[in-house]
Amino acid sequence: MTDLRLVIFDVDGTLVDSQSHIAAAMAAAFEGEGLPVPPLADILGVVGLSLPVGLAQLAPDLPEPTRARMVDRYRERFFALRVGNAASPLYPGARDAVEALAAVETNLLGIATGKSRRGLDHLLEAHGLGHHFVTTQVSDNHPSKPHPAMVLAALEETGVAPDRAVMIGDTEFDIEMGRAAGVRTLGVSWGFHPRARLAAADAVIDGFDALPAALARFWDR
Template sequence: MSDLRLVIFDVDGTLVDSQGHIVAAMEAGFAAIGRVAPPPAAVLSIVGLSLEVGVMRLAPDLTGAEAARLVGAYRQAFFDLRVGSAASPLYPGAAEALEVLAARDEVLLGIATGKSRRGLDHVLDAHGLTGLFVTLQVSDHHPSKPHPAMVEAALKETGAAAGDAVMIGDTEFDMEMGRAAGVRTLGVSWGYHGAERLSAAERVIDRFDALVPALDGLWEV
């Protein structure tokens, strides 16, 4: 039996607070097709889904052409925001928790995100995290969460057993994806869905300094 542990993180709403950029880019996307964007709470409710799936949840009556224009405008606006402003900040305590986990020989770190690879690379570069994660699963190559493909690919790449892996995220989509892949699930309440929508999580934490103890507790069960 291997002692290897795999810790898979969502990004938006879990490691970084990107809501300002997300809401502004969605407003630009809807404006590009002559519509008013839904309120911020609705926009943040679809974070975690792939962009194509998310916009159709926000506006189910979109035509295919409208959805494609909206997605393109969103991506361009998000890129422009990244260039023209500071990077979305890490949540308090995130860097310290990652440092503790990375120092453990038996722990591998991974990412499973609805972001594109270009978007993820920007986040990692901006916060000096490039090279810290051994498996990076992004929306470019997988179906949208909560499909388990991203977690299954992370398990295959690292050789970790599903029972020794944990999916950490702030949305119900993260928790459902983790459960579908057969891994442990740890929800964080500081993101975009809140604790009330994380019923599929085995545990929910409210602060990053509770992360490592919570992981140790899961692995002891």
């Protein structure tokens, strides 16, 4: 089939609202070292980066061994929250949007996330969505966003040309990653970065109900 299209989703802040888990895990990382917890806006501002890179931005003056302990503590806390509570909830309309896209024969769905493989697999299993995604790229195997490696790997795995692919995300890192890989970019305003930081996207939507029309405009170009 020659007209395949690839729709790549970010996860945190795009498909799922993980703000409370991220904030709690980051608080544990800082408090464990006796450090003040950064403001929530600063924490959300680095969501999308790989965890070591995000922590380096939040605490650039700390020695590397201290940040390494904080990475471990964040992960321990996040996994404890994951086990003790339900998975981070899907945003309204996310499930319907994914299922509707997957039902179209020419659509292939992918994921490019700063999550680990372990974290992503748990989330997809918890929500029963894993079977919809034919390519899933995680921070374990790639440089941090906005490096284009994850999108380039998704294109290679699916055989879809860049001009038939779109990266959907809530952060400027998602948009920069997609642009660097040569694909179209669609920002979502309900996530962790304010709309102003999504200005480089080809378009920005305010709800999943606007997704079909936005994608149709991309494909018709």
